[in-house]
Structures are given as structure tokens and as C-alpha cells.
Amino acid sequence: MSLPHAILTALLEKPSSGLELTRRFDKSIGYFWSATHQQIYRELGKLEAEGLIRALPAEQPARGQRKSYEVLPAGRAELARWTAAAQDPKPMRDTLLLRLRAAAVVGTAGIEADLRRHLELHERQLAEYREIEKRDFPPGRDSPQDRLHHLILRAGIDLETFWTQWLAHALQEFTALPAGGPAPGVTDGEASNGGAGTTPRR
Amino acid sequence: MSLPHAILTALLEKPSSGLELTRRFDKSIGYFWSATHQQIYRELGKLEAEGLIRALPAEQPARGQRKSYEVLPAGRAELARWTAAAQDPKPMRDTLLLRLRAAAVVGTAGIEADLRRHLELHERQLAEYREIEKRDFPPGRDSPQDRLHHLILRAGIDLETFWTQWLAHALQEFTALPAGGPAPGVTDGEASNGGAGTTPRR
DNA sequence: CCCCATTGTGCAACTAGTTGCACAATGGGG
DNA sequence: CCCCATTGTGCAACTAGTTGCACAATGGGG
Incomplete structure (x- = not known):
């Protein structure tokens, strides 16, 4: 498209x-x-x-x-x-948020390491953007093109900032969670056989 | 996937x-x-x-x-x-940022209205998320599942907050730009026939 | 009773993006 | 000189998501 x-x-x-x-x-x-x-x-x-x-x-x-x-x-x-044509923002699709939602049902075992890895990746990307900003947009330059390009880069910086902060917060939240994360099968408030998730019920 | x-x-x-x-x-x-x-x-x-x-x-x-x-x-x-399986974050694809980059080359005529529309859409989404937060996550609830669900909602809230702020900033930037936006064909620093973009050169 | 809007399920064709190769040209190392 | 890594271009098959319908069941209004 x-x-x-x-x-x-x-x-x-x-x-x-x-x-x-x-x-x-x-x-x-x-x-x-x-x-x-x-x-x-x-x-x-x-x-x-x-x-x-x-x-x-x-x-x-x-x-x-x-x-x-x-x-x-x-x-x-x-x-x-x-x-110039109007375009609707297309609905978002984020795997990580989906996995977290799944983790609320089947347990958080194993996902924390990957959150940590994502945090590192986003931190690296953020550092790279900041580097570019320092290199390509020194205080003086402000032609219309520079302003637009800077604006775009700012979006990248702010997005990566959001992710690093949110992931850091998520990891903090995890350490406060009961060890191994929530038990599976909790949404109905009834007993379930719980466990590792690979054990078939009955 | x-x-x-x-x-x-x-x-x-x-x-x-x-x-x-x-x-x-x-x-x-x-x-x-x-x-x-x-x-x-x-x-x-x-x-x-x-x-x-x-x-x-x-x-x-x-x-x-x-x-x-x-x-x-x-x-x-x-x-x-x-x-639990590790997954790489998939590279982003954002039409609006791409259009802004294009606008830096072909001129910003026409894009501002759509930025304003997007701002409104994101503000509406943000309000909806805040409503949900108020309704579903009152101060008391903090079972592991609640915490995870709240964390996910928080991501949504923070993302929409980013977009509304960034779009507001972008629109501000636009009013400071020379009327009609930057002339097309500026990257090489040479004269071009500029204009509306639909006029063929030579 | 029969028409028609609504609810619910689904197929088919298409578009966009990904994965896995194939193969030509180039140029340096043995 | 010839081998082989690198650079550059491209095809083919596949996967995921979108668009445009088709059609059955239901239930209320004339």
C-alpha cells in the first residue's frame, strides 16, 4: 500500500x-x-x-x-x-502486548527474559536515534525540511522512550508478582488443575 | 502468525x-x-x-x-x-510518518487537515482507555491478573498519550512553517519549478 | 403469511509482505 | 588463470490480512 x-x-x-x-x-x-x-x-x-x-x-x-x-x-x-489524501490510522497489532495478555491466562513463566531482551533492543534503538539527532540536527539548522525531518526523528525517539519506560515498569511489576506468575485458569474464579499448561485436564 | x-x-x-x-x-x-x-x-x-x-x-x-x-x-x-518463546520485535511501519517525510519533498499542502483528524481520533481513543481504566481498575484491585491487564492498558494509554502530544506538537510546528509548506525539489539545493506537484517539469 | 432487516457463518479472490533460493558480475588471493 | 567471497539483481512460492460477496436462520411489521 x-x-x-x-x-x-x-x-x-x-x-x-x-x-x-x-x-x-x-x-x-x-x-x-x-x-x-x-x-x-x-x-x-x-x-x-x-x-x-x-x-x-x-x-x-x-x-x-x-x-x-x-x-x-x-x-x-x-x-x-x-x-495529501486522508488515510485512516490502521489498527495496531502488537505481539508483545498480546503475549502478556496470554500470560495472564497461561502463566508468565518464560516471558520475563524476553521482556528484558526487548528492553535492551529498544534502549539500543533509542541511543541510535539520539546519536542521529546530535549529528544531524545541531541547534542552528531549522529550514522547513530540517524541521520536518527532526519532527519525524522526534517521533522515533519518543516512541522508543515510551517502550523503554513501559518495559522497565513491566519488569518491576513482575518482580512484585508471586513467583512463577499467576496460575492458569483463573478467570472463572473456580478451581482448575493449573500447573505447567502442558498437562491435559482429566 | x-x-x-x-x-x-x-x-x-x-x-x-x-x-x-x-x-x-x-x-x-x-x-x-x-x-x-x-x-x-x-x-x-x-x-x-x-x-x-x-x-x-x-x-x-x-x-x-x-x-x-x-x-x-x-x-x-x-x-x-x-x-514463552522469544520473538523479535518486528520493524515498524507507520504511514503517517512516511507521509510527513514525503511532504518534506513534495510539499505539505493538504496533509495538515489529516494530522488534525488523526489527533482527534487519538484523543478519542485515549479518553476511551481512561474510561476503561477508571471502570475496571479501581485502586483496590491488584490480583496478578489485574496487574497484568492494567499493565497492558497502561501501554495503550501511554501510546495514545504519545501520539496526541506528538501530533499537537507537529501541528504547532506547521503553523510556524512558511505558508503552503516547503517547496518541492529542495534537497539538492538547486532551483526547481516548485509548485503544486502536479505540474510536470519542463 | 410473507417480506425484509438483522444476526451469524463462511467462501473466494486479491493484496502485501516474507522466505528461500538462483545467478550474473567483480575483484582479490593462491 | 582460477577459485571463491562479495555485490547486485531478481524469480517463485508461501503466509497473513483485506475486500467483497453469498446465504442461512430469526423475528417483527404490514
């Missing part, structure tokens, strides 16, 4: 080959819209077929050769259209 | 028919794992075929009739396994 527009944006910022795009999707743009190289090549083909981008004239366009693309006017127009 | 586990969790909390599940996915569980009724029916079929759930014996199991399901021991075991 949005990959073609992510690619158009990246190509407008700088005409690139598939591999260069892949690298840029591993940082910068990819921080909020990830894509694999296979997706990118496929989409480049479609965009070219639709006349939104074109391959830059290269010396020898043999296979296994870099092919760079640039955005055509129709591509820019499509991107402007898409950017 | 996670839908079957979301369904197992919901069914463990309370055996339900497809429609009941659909309703519960429109609130509660669905706040962090959304699913359509078609997805749910399809998945119920698979789970039953795999022996993880079974249909509760009903009076007349004719078509067009409610069929309720309950989780079998194998289903509970699978859910416990999945909950």
Missing part, C-alpha cells in the same frame, strides 16, 4: 539503484517503513512499468549491473496526491 | 462463538490485535482441525447457527509455548 510511495520519496531525495535503496531502507527511511531488497526490486519494476520512474541511462545496462532510477513528473504527482 | 494465539487467549478467557469473538476483537483484545470476522471464522476452522479447540456440543448444530468453541489441553499447551 505504501511501499511504492516510500520508494518514490527515497528516489526524489536521491536517485538510486536497487541496492542503494535497500541500504537506505536499512536506516533512515527504513526506521518507519522497512522493506527487503526483494520487495524493492519488485516494486521498482512495477513503478517503471507504470511510468512513474525511469532507469537512468547507463553505460552498459547488462544484467548483474547497477541500474539507477529517477522519479518522473507523473511519479512526483502521484506522491503529492498520496501525501 | 499471532491470530491463532489471540483467539486461543480469548477462548480461554471465555468460550465463545465466532460472532462473540468478533465483538470482543472490536474492543478489549482487538485494541492491540485487530481481526475481521472472516479471519476469525477461517482461523477457528483451522484450530479445530488441528485439535487445539473444539466446538461445544450444542442442541441443533445446523448452519446459520451459533457454534461455540472451547480450548483443548493441546491448545493451552501451544499458547503457553508461544507466550
